[in-house]
Amino acid sequence: MGVGPVLRRQSSGTLTIRFPPGSRLAAMIGQMPERRRAERLDTELDKSRAEFVHLIGHEVRAR
Numbered sequence: 001m002g003v004g005p006v007l008r009r010q011s012s013g014t015l016t017i018r019f020p021p022g023s024r025l026a027a028m029i030g031q032m033p034e035r036r037r038a039e040r041l042d043t044e045l046d047k048s049r050a051e052f053v054h055l056i057g058h059e060v061r062a063r
Helices: 024-062
Strands: 006-009 016-019
Touching: none
Parallel strands: none
Antiparallel strands: 006 016
């Protein structure tokens, strides 16, 4: 059986978890912030696109 995660308490009081190299769990946890960032950027892009379409529509109607 492989070595599992190692928990360590830092001198500052924070708890760190170290996963062995090649751990699938570590990879999944590492992907979580990237997914959140991608979702946030996708939402921002949708808002920007909607604002742009609104502005273009307003300019076309104003002429």
